[in-house]
Amino acid sequence: MTSHGGRRGQAERDAITVEIGYALCSAVFAAAVAFGVVAGPALLFDLPAVLERALPPVGAVLAALLFCARVVSVLVRFRRSPQPSRSPQPSRPGQPSQPGRTSPDS
Template sequence: MDTHGERRTQGERDAITIEIGYALCSAVFAAAVLFGAVAGPAYLFGPPPGVRSLLVGSGTVLAVVVFLARVVSVLVRFDRGSRSGRPDPTSPDS
């Protein structure tokens, strides 16, 4: 049930499932690209161990932050779009 006590249609449930999948896949891609950009030089150029651990640690933290930010932003945008698409049952036009 959604916020108004109505049941979601199968189409709405499918749309939510697809949007969650899209959010996760795009977040994994963005996080992997960012991790590769930050931590990649640590594997390619063989810097001293302190620099290498700094690059890998920074890349990991940034990748996690980007992953979470991407998932949240996609799902919030979807939620806002789906709410505005429904007619208001208390509106005189409905």
């Protein structure tokens, strides 16, 4: 249900679906980059044993937190963005009422 009590139209449902997909894809990408930056050196280079054991879990925790933060921020921003109204647009004064006709001042 929308805030004005009516049901959501197909365009609104499609917009929500696209926004959720964007939020998830961008969050997965950001989490993968964060994990790679933090845990990558432990996986690629010969580091001290303490770092090799500590960096992958730290990277996983950071990636999970970043994933959640990204999804929430994208969806909250979408919710706060102005939604198009369902009311028909008022006709503009001075515009011709029939196609192909011009107004006197054009």
